[in-house]
Amino acid sequence: MDELIEQFAIEARELIQQASEDLMALEANPRARESLESAFRAIHTLKGSVGLFDFGPMAGILHQAEDLLSQARAGKIVVDAALIDPILAIIEWVDDSIDGISQTGGLPEAQEKQATRLLGILNGAVTARDNDAPADAPAAIPDWALSLHQLMSASGAAGQMIAIRYEPHPECFFSGDDPLATISSLPDLRHLTVSLKEPQPLPEKFDPFRCGLLIEAVSGTSLAEAEAVFRLIPDQVKLFVLTVAADKRAGIAPEPASGRSPERQSTTMRVDSTRIDKLVEIAGELVTAKNSLVPLSEEARNHGNGPLAKRILSSHHEIERLVASLYGAVTQARMIPLENTFRRFPRLVRDTSARIGKAVDLVIEGETVEADREIVENLFEPLLHLVRNGLDHGLEPEDDRLKLSKPKRGRLLLRARQRGDQIEIEVADDGRGMDPQRVRAAAVDRGILSESQASTLSETDILQLVFAPGFSTAASISELSGRGVGLDAVHTSVKRLGGTVELQSVPGLGTSFFLKLPISFSMTQLMIVEVGGERYGVPITAIVETHKLPLSAIQSVRAGRAFVLRDRTIPLLHLGELLQVAAPNSQSGDLKVLIVRAGQEDIGVAVDAIAERAETLTRPLAGLLQGVAGIAGTTLLGDGRVLLVLNMEELL
Known part of the structure; x- marks a missing residue:
């Protein structure tokens, strides 16, 4: 791939994501001036990048989108869904085009055919604006207030402030007014500029009894308090509410390529992941x-x-x-933050909820938690299935929620937390929850287990059946669900990343999925064990504890063996039998047993000997051994011997 095209693709995706986030922030708060300015900058910069290449009509379409945002900045049009929807459609179109551009160096034919329709959408939006001419369009930010806004941004101030432009009446002294005393009485005065409204007159024409001052100031007080200070002279004062973002940039080019601060830009660089x-x-x-x-x-x-x-x-x-x-x-x-994956969901939830006719609020927490790049990049697919499951199965339609005395808007939570050397990601909804009896009936109906088997399972175990291949409670196949592959794919993907999935659900209150994953899985702590004269590695994370078990403590239970550990009955297996490499050695002494967690149950696994611990780099299986059940990978010991690393959950 051409180096310039590769760089364009990277920056374009960043700008597309930035514009999407800003537009959705505008949808939630149309008066968010910072979001509007940021969206305009992102589209403007993206248009400039596209202009360096021959991508057909893409530059023209982005120019039209930029014009719409420019009119919104000037206060000529209202920020609402009629503005945001067509621009989001343009952004999605550009996003879909990037992969094709990266491969061929030009705009794919399929995307080019959509250009006429997109231009029609934008032109239709402009025409509708011209015809509507809304009377309640917000006034554009005045130049004087804009200057004060930029000044406060450059100073590093943040929050809501009041911009004041005070032009005292020329005869104010004869009314007993003192302009400087008045402006000084403002609480929390953060900036003050005093200048002359007109050029300084010649000394012989100067009148000391006339006021020619122009006073501009910024105060951190409220609008009501500012109005109270000037309550006797409202005709001489203009007030404007400013909102200054904490991360507002200053002293740099007006159209930067991204929303990052100059400090971060100067201390980071892109490095090929390889x-x-x-x-x-x-x-x-x-x-x-x-x-x-x-x-x-x-x-x-x-x-x-x-x-x-x-x-x-x-x-x-x-x-x-x-x-x-x-x-x-x-x-x-x-390590990269989970934000790289989480930030793709607001637009997806917005579009999907609108398509299925459900009002949903997506709450994202903990997006700054970091994990290995490979884990973060592979999390999108399982999270996508869980989010779609919550939207389609979990959350009720608005009318049903109101009948149940729930808020009419559903709530979908995506939260990440770090717990030791693991990350826990929760996907939760406040919807209808899962009915264990309905899950049981669906499992029997789909042949996943028999009625006799289903009758012996607890409600907790029954809920775990939703992860079985082919399971679904949907009565019909829809665009989002019903094929029985969603939660099975989640379980498979998370397991491949070395994690686990847990499910909690309360009928009528909602459902929560918990994904527990390692922060990094490149280096593995192993316990080396011996079986049948061979050595194997068992990940320390799979072992709850080790135990020396007297032979007299072993009891026969039906066709198997078990022992009692701290008032719990633990099934006992032998690693040699699981690996089918050697029969268990007949011992007269104690057994060395690894207590291994399999799902929600502890199982004892006997070995011939426990050698030592080792920290190694585990490599996945390749070639003929690829896909062998129960083997997680291989590693090299210090003496040069190859060690097979076991996947205990698969073996058990």
């Missing part, structure tokens, strides 16, 4: 090389060279510290 991945791989190789020093030290000790063994171990500890620091820094470089 370069970061290469550094992670090198750091992993260093970990393997570092681990090889331990058996080397043992070999020196076995040959009677204790001092050499001690020096090797000392070097091992120092290299271990440096490698850990290096790996931590490289891993941190791969």
Whole structure:
């Protein structure tokens, strides 16, 4: 791909996302001046970038959209759905075009055919504005207030303020007015400029009894308090409410490429993700090389060279510290905020809820939580299924909600939290919830389990059936659901990322899905175990605890075995049987048992021996071994041997 086209695609996606967010903020608050200005800048910059290439009618369409926003800035048209909808349609069209542009270097034919329709939508919006000529269109921000707004932005101030333009009457002194005393009585005065309304007269023509001042000021007080100060001279004062954003930029070009602050622009740069991945791989190789020093030290000790063994171990500890620091820094470089995924949902929820006729408020929390780039980039698909599930299955239509004494607008929550070395993402709705009996009936009807099996399951277990392949409670197939692949895809995707999905639901109150994922999965803490003369790695995260079990404590339960641990009955399996590599060794002593969590249940897995712990870089299986059940990947031990890393949940 051409380097310029590649750069255009990256920046265009950022500008499209920025414009989308600003337009939806305007939809929620049409008087949000900062959002309007930011949307205009994004469209203007995008149009400029498009103008560098030959993308057919794209530049002209963006120019029309820019004109509409320019009229809104000038107060000539009202900011409402009639303005926002066509511009969002344009943005979506440009967004859909980027992949084709990246591949071919030009506007795809399918997108070019849509250009005439989009121009018609924009022209129709302009015509409708001209015909309507609304009388309640908001007044444009005056030039004097705009100057004060820019001045306060440059100073770093933020919040709502009152801009004041005070032109004292020339005869004000004879009325007992003192303009400077009046303006000084304003609470929270943040800026004051005193100038002459007219050029300074010659000394012989100067009249000391006439006031020729022009006073401009900014106060942090309320509009009511400002009006009270000038209540006796309202004809001499103009007041205007300003809203200054905290991150407003100053001292830079008026049309920047993105909404980031100059400080962030000066301290960040784009790096190809493959370069970061290469550094992670090198750091992993260093970990393997570092681990090889331990058996080397043992070999020196076995040959009677204790001092050499001690020096090797000392070097091992120092290299271990440096490698850990290096790996931590490289891993941190791969971390990106969940905002990169979360910010795609407001527009999706807006469009989908309008299409299905439901009023929905999307609440996003914790978007600044960071995780590994690969995890963040692969989260969109499972979250998309959950959000669609909430919109279609979870939230009731407006009339039904009112009958149930619920707010007419449904609430969809997308929240992220960090818990130790994991992130927890919650997708919750305040809709109808899940009826376990309905889920049970649907599972039986679709042949997922028999009636006898369904009757033995608890309500909690029954709800987990929604993740089964082919499961759906929808009576018919719609655009959003009914095919039985949504929640199954969620479970598969999250499992592939090394996470789990949990479901909580209360009929009539709503449903919550909890996705628990590792923050980073490049480096793995392993417990190395021995079975049948072979060594295997078990991720530490899969092990609840280890236990030394006397043979006398093992009891036969039907066709299996179990033991009691702290008043709980734990099923007992042998890792050799699970792997089908060797029969369990007959032992006269105690069994070494790993207590492993499988779903909501703890299971004991016996091994021949527990060797040691190791921190390694696990590589996924490739070639003939790819897709082998129960094997998560491979890694290299310090002595050069290949170690298979087990996926305990799949084995069990």
